[in-house]
Amino acid sequence: MKTKFNFFIIITITVAALALASCASAPVENKSLEEARAAYQAAARNPQVTKYAPVALKEAEENLRAVEAQWQSGAKDIDHRAYLAKQKIAIAEQRAKLNAAEDQVNMARAERNKTILEARISDAEKARRIAEIRAQEAEKARAEALSARAEAESLAMELSELKARGTERGLVLTLGDVLFGFNRAELAEGGQSVVSKLSDFLKRYPKRNIMVEGFTDSVGSEDYNIGLSERRASAVRIALIDRGIDPGRIQIRGYGESFPVATNATDAGRQMNRRVEIIISDDQGQISTRTK
Amino acid sequence: MMHYQWIRFPVAVSALIVMTASGCASVPRPDAALAKSDAAVKQAIEVGARTHAPLLLREAEKKLNQARVETENKDYKKASLLTEQVQLDAELAQVTTLATKAQMSVDELNQSIKILRKEMGLSP
Incomplete structure (x- = not known):
């Protein structure tokens, strides 16, 4: 039944299409x-x-x-x-x-x-x-x-190695005769190295000042000896200033043959007397003048 | 069941007659199609087709005007065909515009990423 009905529909559409095509021109x-x-x-x-x-x-x-x-x-x-x-x-x-x-x-x-x-x-x-x-x-x-x-600690140790002695005037370093040329005021190599360590120390402790004191033996005239001791002390001062230490912190004294630490009767004693002593101040920068 | 079938037959035949007639009959005035075409062109302009798809838009506008002229001249068949073309032309102009703009956004974004990476000292 259904197929028959569909058949009619198909016929209808086909006829219609043909009819439509009939009034159009062929492509x-x-x-x-x-x-x-x-x-x-x-x-x-x-x-x-x-x-x-x-x-x-x-x-x-x-x-x-x-x-x-x-x-x-x-x-x-x-x-x-x-x-x-x-x-x-x-x-x-x-x-x-x-x-x-x-x-x-x-x-x-x-x-x-x-x-x-x-x-x-x-x-x-x-x-x-x-x-x-x-x-x-x-x-x-x-x-x-x-x-x-x-370093500071080692510096302090070195200072003590340099035989810095505690005295009533403060810490005292002694630069022996060998640190200077014979009969001369110029610092020898060993003296330069000591001064270098000292300048480091002074930079580390800016409140501390120093007193540089020169001494000789009893050989020679007193004037010459005082002059030499002053020049040796001055050489240390200048060396420190060269290393940047404020000149106002460094005092010098030339004592000549005064204040011997040993007898001038023997070579060994005389050599000990030819020296520079450096007194390091306390925290206030005060150093008392030598009296003995 | 059979009689039902034969009721349907005249209906199909009359449909056939109607379809045959309409095949050669004159087309009605395509006012609705014209309005639809006009809307499509306006939409294309709205998204920026004037800038991004000017030739496609011009084609659509030209055909829309022609369709209006044909309508005035009562050639509704020609007008109707033109409106069909206008609608697709306008749609093409619109989609082309949108695609172009989207591609521009992509380029801009990629450029900004490049600059950003450069500013941040990152590898490109």
């Missing part, structure tokens, strides 16, 4: 259709279109097939229909471009956020590095302070 050319077909084939080969506008492409294809069928059955306005098909394909292509670009915008946004995050991490990394450098600098300063203190 003579299909150039527009060929263009549309070529456009579709190009679009179908474009992976962007198949990925980003598959539905629009499918619709364009179905439309093109319909137009082809219409052309086969001799429908009129084929140019017009082919043009519409071509435009639908172009629209599918542009839609694919649009969707692809929107996809890329989203990816680029994510990329930008990632970059900002990376930049922040990089900033944090920089801050961490700066903190590290500061810590290293602090550690270095601490080590330097430590070594400076150790």
